[in-house]
Amino acid sequence: MSPPSASPDAPPSNLGTIGVVAKDAAVTGTTKAGGSEPLTLQAIRARREKEGKLVAPTASYSDSDMFKSPANLSKPKARKWDHLFSEESASRQPCMLKQAARHLKKPGMISLGGGIPSPENFPIEELSMKVPKPPHFNRNPAVEEILENEEISVGKYDVSERGAIFDLSIALNYGQSIGAAQLLRWVTEHTELVYNPPYADWRCSLTIGSTGALEAALRMLCDRARNDSLLTEEYAFATALETAAPLGIRLFGVAMDGEGLRADSLDEILSNWDVAARGGARKPTVLYTVPSGQNPTGATMGEQRRRDVYEVCCKHDVFILEDEPYYFLQMPDYKGKASNGASTANGHTELSEDATAEAFLKTLIPTLLSMDRDGRVLRMDSFSKVVVPGSRVGWITATEQVIERYIRHAECASQGPAGISQLLLYKLVDETWGHAGYLRWLMSLRDGYARRRDTLLGACEDYLPRDVVSWVPPKAGMFLWLAIDHTKHPDFARGKNKSILDIEQDLFDACIEQGVLACRGSWFRAETDKDPSGLFFRVTFAAAAPNDVRTAIERFGAAVRKTFAL
Template identity: 45%
Template sequence: MVAYQPKDLSHHLSLESSARRPSPLKAAALSKSKTGINIVSLAGGLPHSDYFPIRTLSTAVYRPDGKPENNNVSKIPLQELSLGMEPTEDNDFGLSQGLQYGQGFGALQLAAFVKEHTRIVHQPKYEGWDVMLTAGNTNALDTCLRMLLNRGESLLVEEYTFPSALQTIEPMGINCIPMPMDLNGILPEKLEELLSSWNTKARGCPKPHVMYVIPSGQNPTGSTLSNERRARIYEICQAHDIIILEDEPYYFLQMDNFDGKIPEEQPTVSNETFLSQLITSFLSIDTEGRVIRLDSMSKVVAPGTRLGWLTGHPLFMERALRQNEVNIQSASGLSQVLLHGILHTWGQEGYLEWLKQIRFQYTRRRNALLLAMNKYLPEGLCSYIAPEAGMFIWFEVDRSRYLHSDKFKTVPEIETDIHEQAVDAGVNLACGHWFIVDSSKNDRVFFRVTFAAANFEDFNVAIERFAAVLNKNFK
């Protein structure tokens, strides 16, 4: 395969990012003697590892290829994991390193694992691509926004998107430009029309040069962009010189079509077949380095690890590194030690086995919640489709059938009224207006439910309770 050369995209850097300089203390920590003599460091204020009170970590983790008894995931066989202060033949990353101040790019051992994982899964097409560990995707998004956008500039976002992203963007003074969507995600023809007809004077803000997108199992809509739409969107971004921030925490939670049943047995497929079934990422089709991919351990290991990684153009990775050095310094060392221990024990093949297990379990959950919705929600009142990935089902409630329009007139008022009644009835769910980018166009009632958090057996109870609330408030 011929490797492409990344384009010069330095004109996309913000003033803040362009002004960043390497940390002299971080550079000093990497110093090597030209004579080969062992260096005694009196440079950095690193606490001596003898004074770290944590001396060992012992835990038990699921066997990645283990099968749960009767689909009870807690019954997956366990394997013991013990981590000490110093590296060993079985684990090359010890607590003395992990608990110490680290480099902005993260532990080399863990970075090497996720880089190889990225190569296996996405096979980036251009030379020099690299990875950098982050403190999760919320931190990674903040890093990317500061790196690429100045106050007053514009950012393309899906018309419904993750509220924490909006709350990250708003204080930065960045203008959010909503991209029209349907049930399958961004509409490429509408995106092309939006960009080709851009009038800076009429809009009152400059044409966007960065896009933020959640392509798979989108939050909140659950939509997944097809390969065809991804290819067309990438072409549009090439033509209009736009950087793509590809936020993909749900990428491996891709599912088979809903067939009206809860699957009882995980299909036996090879890792090679599993990878071939995954939707093509923007990173995979990028030949210029204009895609920055945000990966996270939050949905496939645990959100409390606060660990993820960026993948992209070497320029962007270097600039993000400079921000890490003086911001988080590095991702949590304790999380890095633990996750490296798990991933090193599992290996690349074992990690893929675990991802297959996670995909199957979330498929079961999605199907169970859809069956409950089909059974209990008032017929003809709610409309929704089965998501192909992610953790969410997004459904519309027919606003024209609402019984209290004399009291609650706007969509936020209606959704809030229903939400408060639902909570009083014993079920919590998310209101659609929490996710909308342009509130002036908020004329449809939506709710978002997740099949990730509740106990499996509680789905029917929750949806039956919510259905009772709808029946009281809609004709």
């Protein structure tokens, strides 16, 4: 069968070399038929079986419209965001060399154009890896489990010689900036299955991770020449702050509580914005937020808080950058040291794989993307915190218009994530685990983090002086935010005017002396020109072994007692 031409409603960025074909029809055709049922795990398998083998050769163009279900057709279209794009973003044109590749769809065409090397010159013939099989991914100390590993291999010519979908000859070559069709299909299905954006023209693009995606998004939506500014939590991910600052984007912090960013504070800031009082910065049009397991505070917005924040952004026409690396690490409430670990699952269940996975999805707080009737959310997802950080692969979801602008940026910057990383992730999450298996992996990971969190919180109860140190047990993520009452420092009792930052430095030095590293809260301040609102330290339960976690917290407690002369 001849490969189909590009989708007729695709943007000018459609640079496809071959496209995607199916057993009965072009994949794009499956999204043009009727149907309104939401996507399920069973429906994904049925659609793939009906469509047949995915054919996506080297550097073939693809987009999410090729892989979305017919249910999207009945949704309204998103708003347009031309008024937000920076001069840099608006001026970006499609890559000429990638545009030329669209002519390769003509039958019999011989290319002397693109500098795509021949796979015979790639010195990697085969790769293999062992991965755990669902449902028992990790050894649970509460039960006896036998772990089974599966060996996966991929060769250079598996597509032509073994009828595979993805191989080294494709992955090791140049590709499209949106990412490989093979992994983009999985990402699109996952996005619809979990988030189901409520407008029709949403799309995904693979990224080089959320930090790279954030840098591109800020350059797209904020402009130094316009005196643009960015709103975020008053304590925010330090690398995000360090990404924005060199771009000339002013940062302003929104007050927080135990549920993270406060909608009332966001509304108050925007309603009373004074350009002169804000040093010439114009009223912000972009909000950057981490709603689940926020870094550094560990706070998680509940569903109503997310809806309130979204409505404030609609009221003031603010675009939202939703960064959610910890979304799937939502944990049961902490029950106290006496029930340490008892609230987590033991990994054994009589439910089917589909039933278990879909039950897990129902426990998750709805995302801002799932509430986004306007298309004002650009959501960033990542494999870094839930599979492997070193893959440097993630994806974004936004309107077709915003994704098209992102691709223009990626074509001249990263050119998309590494093909070898995409291939390994495809072999793992699509070909081996499938959607249900991946969700089971996330469930296992969540349970492991819950046990780690409970160990850390139990150690805090044992070793930290509660009259000086307080905390809110995190419901997601991998961080705990420790609030230290600086007014209990002896210098305050003596009437001395020692600053919060001075006390923070003393406590940090004491921690190092005791043999524990914890992050200073001031490192995460959105507005560094203001005095900090309190004394905080961030600790994580992600890396250290349980016994080491307890030792570290004991040392932190000793540092507090020394600094505060307790």
